[in-house]
Structure formats: structure tokens, C-alpha cells
Amino acid sequence: MERAIAFLTRTRNPGRVGWTDILAYAYLVLGVLLILAPVVWLFVSSFKSQRALIESDPRFLPYEQVTAVLPGSSRPVNLVEWTAPDGTTRVFAQLRLSGANVVLADPAKPDETFQVPRRDTRPHETVRARFENYSEPTLGGGAAGTFRFGLYFGNSVFVTVVATLMTLAISSMAAFALAKYRFAGRDVFMLLIVATLLMPATVILVPLFIVVKNFGMLDSLWGVIIPGAATPTGVFLLRQYMLTIPDELIEAARMDSASEWKIYYKIVLPLALPAIAVLAILSIIWRWNDFLWPLVVLSRSETFTLQLGLSSFKGEMLDATHYLLAMTVLTLLPVTFVFAFLQKYITTGIANTGMK
Amino acid sequence: MGANAEPGPSAVVDTTDGGPAMRWVVTPLLAAFEPPMRWLQTKLGLRGLPYVFLLPTMAIFGLFSFLPALLNIYISFTGGASTILADRPFVGLRNYEALLACESIFVPKSCPVSGFGFWTGMWNTLLFAVIQVPIMTAVALATAIVLNREIRARGFWRALFFYPVMLSPVVVAVVWDWVLKRRGILNALMAEIAETRNALAAWGPLEMAAKIAALVVAAAIARRLWALRAKGAWAIPALVLCAGAAAWLVFAWDVRASVATQAWRPINWLADANSSWPFFWVVFVYTWSHLGFFMLILLAGLQAIPRDLYEAAEMDGTPKWRAFVRITVPLLMPTLLVVLVLSLIRAFQIFDEVYVLTGGGPGTATRMVIQEIYESAFVSDAKLYGVAAAASVLLAGVILVLTLVQLALTRRKAGA
Incomplete structure (x- = not known):
């Protein structure tokens, strides 16, 4: 215990906790609360029943009303806890309401009914996580018909995987040419690639749409994948890294009469793998979270990605909050896992490229 | 981006092998391209080959960046609802007139219908940028400075502050909508x-x-x-x-x-038309979700400042605050400028979060210019491609200037 306290209070100047240290930690704790609390709240809410969500039950854990089927009846009735005037509390079945009173009965003896003031009773509840919120939209069943999670998930995975592979392949080829060859117009190409930073999809939305439509890629996942496959960030990230690969390796391979293509995929690509991994992670995040461009290209719900499905579900299904929250959790889980395992490489990758 | 205390990208994978995926899938796949590429090499020689390597990237950039950028200008001079270029009649400057023929651009109501939407969106976006960018920069800087201190578990804190950047705009909007509902938490x-x-x-x-x-x-x-x-x-x-x-x-x-206080009256944070709350929450949620990115860039900038400068200052008995003003601020200035301009460029393109969170409402209180472009081209029945293209050209002008400033700053920083 003593050692634990010593560990926790250890700072730069041993034996002295400055007020700036306290401020710094207070800032961090506050910030982390502000960042995690909404996400955690979404997560616990996603296990609550639709009724608890509509009533905006502010309690942290998912509570659910306990019901029972009394002998001689087929309909389940709610159980309530009644606090008798002598202070004891017992569970009874609530048969019906009667003005400000409720009619109760012992579940074992449903014929002996009695009335008590409603304010002396509380719903009898138990903690239960509703995994149905997750299973019904994914595996079918329930009223989750319009949210086809499997389909959207498949579309998102397809877009993310294919687009990332494509980005890696073509960016590494371009980076190889720009890093390892001297040729006429190299600087012009570099300038052209930088210039694409001036044309983000947001400001060329209409003509990009018309180009894609004329290629017949509207309402097709390829219309989402191909226009964004080339990225200036990716090319420069890889080129910067390939510059550090010694030219002697390439010269030696040429001596052994390896073809240039072989040099690219046998020597340069494996050596550039660290930078390629960073680009792969970045590309996966960009593609998984992409919203505006898929929104323009995809209008049929069969081609929706998870983000589009979620956003249209949010717009139309006012009475299915429980599914919406659960599906949101499923959408953020993959990125969260990727981040949890690779956060060090993601943060260094972004700090080094300074782009997104 | 300067030195970084973290291990460089080379720490991602410490072998050059790449494991079984590389050995059994990627390499054989790429080997299949060997014969055609060898043939091309004999045809074009070593001088021609780099163009082949550049071709896929440049083709995509050409078709989906440069061509649209030029078409944008052309389409902004045409009318009609057709997506076939030949069928679009040339209308001269009429689309720009629809946007700019206002008695005063500061009063969107004095504009034609399209101009009303455009200037409403433009002023909202400008207001958003002017409020959000200083707040974001200040909070990101404060966070970076705190994380640059010698604190325990720095990687853990840094990761947590960065986490919202990983979440998609739709997820961010659902999360905050759930918190901010009238009967929300x-x-x-x-x-x-x-x-x-x-x-x-x-x-x-x-x-x-x-x-x-x-x-x-x-x-x-x-x-x-x-x-x-x-x-x-x-x-x-x-x-x-x-x-x-x-x-x-x-x-x-x-x-x-x-x-003592009055009992709390629930506020409909995102839909209360008689207050600035919806706009406030748009700024807040956007800052919440993008803070970590700018914090990382600033943190990298802070860590690139040589330690011995501070040690020398300490030996001279310089107070901490003066070391901050005289060492940290001037040396961080280039990074800070990049962050300012980068966040400004991004702020002008804000769409996703707001669109899902408030849909531009209540009324037009949080309607941004990209939403206006998107809706007039793709949602409205009229399909005003020409007007939307003209609006894009005007917006592109703003972003062009900002991006050129950013590139100049980055270059100067790299040279310094």
C-alpha cells in the first residue's frame, strides 16, 4: 500500500507534488471523462429495453420490469414492490390500476386482492442486458427488418478492403517511381500530386458525380472505391520512406539482372513495409468512416455502407432507438479494436504525415 | 514533421519479411505481373518505366481530380438538370447571378432563392470557422502542453484524447444526439x-x-x-x-x-430555435471529435524543441513562464500556424457531423455551405447542378487561398 502511494505520487521532483502537476492531472482526468463518458453512456444504453430508452431512464445499468404469469390467467402482469405501513417491503402482482390506488395480489394467491395507494409501490425491476438489441438486426427476427446490418457491413468491408489494397498498390508504385528514378518531368508529377490537395471531393462534388455517372459507376461500390484510391498523402508518405532505402541494394539487384518490377516487389516493397502499414491503417480508417462521397454515389439501400445505413436509420426510425444504439456500437467497435491494438502506430503515423 | 520522441514508423514491423500474408498471397500476386512488366521494360527501357509506375495514380488523379476541377468551372456556366454534358445549355453567368445578385450579400434575404441558401450557408460556415478554429487551436495547444509534461502513462492519455478522431462522423452524431436529447442524460x-x-x-x-x-x-x-x-x-x-x-x-x-437555484427546465439542446445552443453544440461536437488530430501535430512540434534549450534557461535561473514565452512559443509558431490554417481549411468543409446531428436545423441555424451545395444538386427535385457548381467554384476559391497559405507555411517550416 505504502509503495502504491509512493508510486502514484512520484513526480519529477521526488517528494514534492507541485500545483502544476495537480492541475495537469486534473485537466487530463476531466478531458478523459468528457471524451469517454458519452461513448460509455451510448454503450450501456444500447443494452436497455426500448421502454427504458423512451422513458429516458437515467440509471446507469439496464433495468427491466419483472413480470409473472399468474395461475388461471395467460397474460403476464407486472410485479411491484409494496412497502406496507409497518415498513416491510414485499413483491406483489399488480392486477390493475384504480384511481390513485393499485389492486395487488400475492402471486401465489391471485384471488385475494387488495388495494393500496399507488405511491407506496415501486416497479419490481431486475438488471438485464438486452442482447436482443444486437441479435435482432444482425441475425433477423424482431422488428428490425429495415436495418440490414449484414448487408451494410459486407458493403463497408468490401469498400474498405478493396480500396485499401488498391491505394497501397498504386501509391507504392508511384512512390517507387518518384523516389528511385531520375526522369524528365519528375518535379512536374510531384507538383501535380500536391495540387490535388487543392481539389478535395467536397468542392468538386457535382463534376465528380457527373464523371462517375458517365462511367456507369453510380449506385455501385466501385464508384466509391475508385475515385478515392489515389491519395497525395499516401504517395508522399511512402516516397519519404523509400528515399531512405539505399540505392546500392537496387543497383546490386540490377547487376543480377532482376527486372525493375522484381526490384519493386521483392526489394523495395518489403523494405517499405513499415510505412505501408501506416498507410494501410490510415486508409482503413478513412474508408470505414467515409460519409459524404458514398452519400452522393449510393442511393439504393442495397449498396449502402454501414455509415449510410446508420444515418438513414437515424433519420427514419424514431421508435427503434434500441436498435440504433446497438448498431452504432457495432459500427464503432471495429475501429475501436484496431485503435486499441495499433494506437501507437496510428498516432505516430499521423503526427509524422500531418495530414488526414 | 520534425523529430519525434516516439519510435519512427520503422517500429511497426521489425522484420522485412512481412509474414505469411506477404509471402503466400501478396508476393505471388505481384509475381504474376512480372512477364508484362518485363516486356514493357524491354520496349520502353529504364527511362520509360517510371511513367508506367506512375500511370495508375496519375490516371485516377486525372479522371477524378483534375478533370472534375475543370468541369466544375464549365458546369457552372451551364443550366438544366441533365448529367450529359452535351445536353447542358450554356447560360453564361446566370448561375453566378443566382448566387450573387443580392442587394447585400450580408443579408441573405435580399438574394435570389439560390443566393439565399448559399449566403446563409456561407455566413454560417464563416461564423463556425471563426468561432471553432481559435477554440480548437487553444484547447489542442493546452492538451499538447499538458501531455508534453513529464506525466505518467503519457501514451495512454494521448491515445484517449485521440480516440474520437477514429470515430466516424455518423457515430459521433449518434453519440451526442443521444446525450443531448430533450430527455437525454x-x-x-x-x-x-x-x-x-x-x-x-x-x-x-x-x-x-x-x-x-x-x-x-x-x-x-x-x-x-x-x-x-x-x-x-x-x-x-x-x-x-x-x-x-x-x-x-x-x-x-x-x-x-x-x-439555492430554480428547478432545471429541460432544454432541447439541438432543436431550440430561440437560443444559440444548437450552434454551440455543433462547435462543441466538432471540436470534441477533431481535437486529438491537431493535438498530435502540436505535440510532435513541442517534442521537436531541443531539451537543452530549457536546461540552459533553467541554469540561468529563467522562470518557467519566461522560458515558455521565449522558447516554446517562438519555436512552436510554425507548427501552430500550420494547425491554424489546416483547421481553417477543414472548418470550411464541415458537413458530415452537422448533417447527421442537426440536419442544418433548427430552421437554417446550422446549415453549412457544403450542405447547401449537396442539397441543391442531389436532393432538390430541380437538380440545380449548374448553381451548385457555381457555389463550389466560389467555395473552392476560398479553400484554394487557404491551402496555398498552408503549403507555403509547411514549406517554410521544412526549410527552417
Whole structure:
């Protein structure tokens, strides 16, 4: 215990906790609360029943009303806890309401009914996580018909995987040419690639749409994948890294009469793998979270990605909050896992490229 | 982006092998391209081959960046709802007139219909950028400075602050919509706080406890000031002030009245048209979700400042705050400028979060210019491609200037 306290209070100047240290930690704790609390709240809410969500039950854990089927009846009735005037509390079945009173009965003896003031009773509840919120939209069943999670998930995975592979392949080829060859117009190409930073999809939305439509890629996942496959960030990230690969390796391979293509995929690509991994992670995040461009290209719900499905579900299904929250959790889980395992490489990758 | 205390990208994978995926899938796949590429090499020679390597990237850039950029200008001079270029009649400057023929561009109501939407969106976006960018930069800087201190588990804190950047705009919007609903947890929390305050106000010993606490704090400050009296003439007046404040707190402070409050009336944070709350929350949520990115860039900038500068300053007996003003601020300035411009460019393109969170409402309170372009081209029945393209050209002008500034700054920084 003593050692634990010593560990926790250890700072730069041993034996002295400055007020700036306290401020710094207070800032961090506050910030982390502000960042995690909404996400955690979404997560616990996603296990609550639709009724608890509509009533905006502010309690942290998912509570659910306990019901029972009394002998001689087929309909389940709610159980309530009644606090008798002598202070004891017992569970009874609530048969019906009667003005400000409720009619109760012992579940074992449903014929002996009695009335008590409603304010002396509380719903009898138990903690239960509703995994149905997750299973019904994914595996079918329930009223989750319009949210086809499997389909959207498949579309998102397809877009993310294919687009990332494509980005890696073509960016590494371009980076190889720009890093390892001297040729006429190299600087012009570099300038052209930088210039694409001036044309983000947001400001060329209409003509990009018309180009894609004329290629017949509207309402097709390829219309989402191909226009964004080339990225200036990716090319420069890889080129910067390939510059550090010694030219002697390439010269030696040429001596052994390896073809240039072989040099690219046998020597340069494996050596550039660290930078390629960073680009792969970045590309996966960009593609998984992409919203505006898929929104323009995809209008049929069969081609929706998870983000589009979620956003249209949010717009139309006012009475299915429980599914919406659960599906949101499923959408953020993959990125969260990727981040949890690779956060060090993601943060260094972004700090080094300074782009997104 | 300068030196970084973290291991470089080379730490991602420490072998060059790449494991079974590389050996059994990627390499054979790429080997299949060997014969055609070898043939091309004999045809074109070593001089021609780099163009082949550049071809896929440049083809995509050409078709989906440069061609659209040129088409954008052309389409902005055409009308109609057709997506076949040949079928679009040339209308000259009429689309720009629809956007710009206002009595005053500062009053969107004085514009034609399209101009009304455009300028509403433009001014909202500008207001958003002007409010959001300084806040984001300041908070990101504060966070980076705190994380640059010698704190425990820095990687853990840094990752947590970065986490929202990983979430998609749609997820971010759902998360905050759920918190900010009229019957959401924030209103419940505020009601709880109001109740607790009233319960506290009704607590018997409250007055005595509060006044004793105030006296203790005042005594501690007074002691510190007394110890500092040799440092400057200001200590004695400050001491008098402190004593006066303590006297006021003990004899004139109505503790109960300052603790008690009215019961909380739930606010519809995202839809209350009579307040600025929706706009506030748009700024807040956007900052919440993008802060980590700018914090990372600033943190990298801070860590690139050589430690020995601070050590030298410490040896000269320079106070901490002066070392901050004289060393940290000037050396961080290039990074700070990049962050400012980069966040400005991004702020002008804001769409996703707001579109899912408020849909531009209530009314047009949070309607941004990209939403206006998107809706006039793709959602409205009229399919005003020409007007939307003209609006894009105007917006592209703003972003072009900002991006050129950013590139100039990055280049100067790299050269420095």
C-alpha cells in the first residue's frame, strides 16, 4: 500500500507534488471523462429495453420490469414492490390500476386482492442486458427488418478492403517511381500530386458525380472505391520512406539482372513495409468512416455502407432507438479494436504525415 | 514533421519479411505481373518505366481530380438538370447571378432563392470557422502542453484524447444526439445538480461550514502573501484586499441564496430555435471529435524543441513562464500556424457531423455551405447542378487561398 502511494505520487521532483502537476492531472482526468463518458453512456444504453430508452431512464445499468404469469390467467402482469405501513417491503402482482390506488395480489394467491395507494409501490425491476438489441438486426427476427446490418457491413468491408489494397498498390508504385528514378518531368508529377490537395471531393462534388455517372459507376461500390484510391498523402508518405532505402541494394539487384518490377516487389516493397502499414491503417480508417462521397454515389439501400445505413436509420426510425444504439456500437467497435491494438502506430503515423 | 520522441514508423514491423500474408498471397500476386512488366521494360527501357509506375495514380488523379476541377468551372456556366454534358445549355453567368445578385450579400434575404441558401450557408460556415478554429487551436495547444509534461502513462492519455478522431462522423452524431436529447442524460444531470444544490441549501450547518472554509482559504492565501512581502510592494495591498474579502464573506455573504437555484427546465439542446445552443453544440461536437488530430501535430512540434534549450534557461535561473514565452512559443509558431490554417481549411468543409446531428436545423441555424451545395444538386427535385457548381467554384476559391497559405507555411517550416 505504502509503495502504491509512493508510486502514484512520484513526480519529477521526488517528494514534492507541485500545483502544476495537480492541475495537469486534473485537466487530463476531466478531458478523459468528457471524451469517454458519452461513448460509455451510448454503450450501456444500447443494452436497455426500448421502454427504458423512451422513458429516458437515467440509471446507469439496464433495468427491466419483472413480470409473472399468474395461475388461471395467460397474460403476464407486472410485479411491484409494496412497502406496507409497518415498513416491510414485499413483491406483489399488480392486477390493475384504480384511481390513485393499485389492486395487488400475492402471486401465489391471485384471488385475494387488495388495494393500496399507488405511491407506496415501486416497479419490481431486475438488471438485464438486452442482447436482443444486437441479435435482432444482425441475425433477423424482431422488428428490425429495415436495418440490414449484414448487408451494410459486407458493403463497408468490401469498400474498405478493396480500396485499401488498391491505394497501397498504386501509391507504392508511384512512390517507387518518384523516389528511385531520375526522369524528365519528375518535379512536374510531384507538383501535380500536391495540387490535388487543392481539389478535395467536397468542392468538386457535382463534376465528380457527373464523371462517375458517365462511367456507369453510380449506385455501385466501385464508384466509391475508385475515385478515392489515389491519395497525395499516401504517395508522399511512402516516397519519404523509400528515399531512405539505399540505392546500392537496387543497383546490386540490377547487376543480377532482376527486372525493375522484381526490384519493386521483392526489394523495395518489403523494405517499405513499415510505412505501408501506416498507410494501410490510415486508409482503413478513412474508408470505414467515409460519409459524404458514398452519400452522393449510393442511393439504393442495397449498396449502402454501414455509415449510410446508420444515418438513414437515424433519420427514419424514431421508435427503434434500441436498435440504433446497438448498431452504432457495432459500427464503432471495429475501429475501436484496431485503435486499441495499433494506437501507437496510428498516432505516430499521423503526427509524422500531418495530414488526414 | 520534425523529430519525434516516439519510435519512427520503422517500429511497426521489425522484420522485412512481412509474414505469411506477404509471402503466400501478396508476393505471388505481384509475381504474376512480372512477364508484362518485363516486356514493357524491354520496349520502353529504364527511362520509360517510371511513367508506367506512375500511370495508375496519375490516371485516377486525372479522371477524378483534375478533370472534375475543370468541369466544375464549365458546369457552372451551364443550366438544366441533365448529367450529359452535351445536353447542358450554356447560360453564361446566370448561375453566378443566382448566387450573387443580392442587394447585400450580408443579408441573405435580399438574394435570389439560390443566393439565399448559399449566403446563409456561407455566413454560417464563416461564423463556425471563426468561432471553432481559435477554440480548437487553444484547447489542442493546452492538451499538447499538458501531455508534453513529464506525466505518467503519457501514451495512454494521448491515445484517449485521440480516440474520437477514429470515430466516424455518423457515430459521433449518434453519440451526442443521444446525450443531448430533450430527455437525454445531460438534462437529467443538470436536473440532478439543481436538486443537489437545493438539498444543500436546506442543510442546517451549511452557512457555518461555508464560512469556516472561506476563512481557512483566506488564511492560507494571507500566509503566502505575508511570506512574499519582501518580494515586492504589491504584497501588502494584496494582503489588505484578502482580509477585506474574508470579512465580506463572513459578514455579508448569503450562502443559502447563492447555493439555492430554480428547478432545471429541460432544454432541447439541438432543436431550440430561440437560443444559440444548437450552434454551440455543433462547435462543441466538432471540436470534441477533431481535437486529438491537431493535438498530435502540436505535440510532435513541442517534442521537436531541443531539451537543452530549457536546461540552459533553467541554469540561468529563467522562470518557467519566461522560458515558455521565449522558447516554446517562438519555436512552436510554425507548427501552430500550420494547425491554424489546416483547421481553417477543414472548418470550411464541415458537413458530415452537422448533417447527421442537426440536419442544418433548427430552421437554417446550422446549415453549412457544403450542405447547401449537396442539397441543391442531389436532393432538390430541380437538380440545380449548374448553381451548385457555381457555389463550389466560389467555395473552392476560398479553400484554394487557404491551402496555398498552408503549403507555403509547411514549406517554410521544412526549410527552417
